[in-house]
Amino acid sequence: MNDLNRIINLLTKETNKTITLDSLFKIYLKNSQHTKREGTYQYEKKHLETIENYLHSRDIYQSNFITLDIMYDFIELQKEKGIGNNTINKRIGLLKQCLNFSVKNNFISENPIRGLTTLRTRTRETITIPRHIILDILHYLDEQNPTNINLRNKTIIYVLLDT
Numbered sequence: 221m222n223d224l225n226r227i228i229n230l231l232t233k234e235t236n237k238t239i240t241l242d243s244l245f246k247i248y249l250k251n252s253q254h255t256k257r258e259g260t261y262q263y264e265k266k267h268l269e270t271i272e273n274y275l276h277s278r279d280i281y282q283s284n285f286i287t288l289d290i291m292y293d294f295i296e297l298q299k300e301k302g303i304g305n306n307t308i309n310k311r312i313g314l315l316k317q318c319l320n321f322s323v324k325n326n327f328i329s330e331n332p333i334r335g336l337t338t339l340r341t342r343t344r345e346t347i348t349i350p351r352h353i354i355l356d357i358l359h360y361l362d363e364q365n366p367t368n369i370n371l372r373n374k375t376i377i378y379v380l381l382d383t
Contacts, residue, residue: 238284239327245272247327248318267311268318283322286332291315295339305339312336354381 245268253261274294280286291312298308312333319331361377364370 238282239322241272241275241281241283244283244318244322244327247325248321251321264314267314271311271315283319283328284332286319288333288336291333291336305341309338309341312338 249261249265249268252264256264271294274297275281275286275290278290278293280290295308295312298311316331316333316336319328319333322328323331357377361370361374364374
């Protein structure tokens, strides 16, 4: 019976791993600071602070208490504040990344929000000028007299085309 209790305790410890959110975020950000660019680190730090503040406001201090329901409440609150779907997706994606990092390093046993899907976002269509119109403009500029104004206009067009 003693061996059975020991086995049950070992299994329970393995499947119920948890870590405080403070520790989780500190370890993840320390890794980020040493493996990523400074701008990426600052970006992740800012968004993780937003998530951490929300979770603390809900009295959640352990990773195992994060649930899909709590994350849906987070999404609703972000929308009420006027935060766009792209930003919300980035924040949730960063939390998932942080939790996956913790699973990979055996700080927690599983990612509690792995099933959370991203919000629908609008794709922006880039409108470009058709090639034949650009060639017509360049041909027109080449035919102009080489005055200072025409040279300036031609330079502006070339700079705009190259950017």
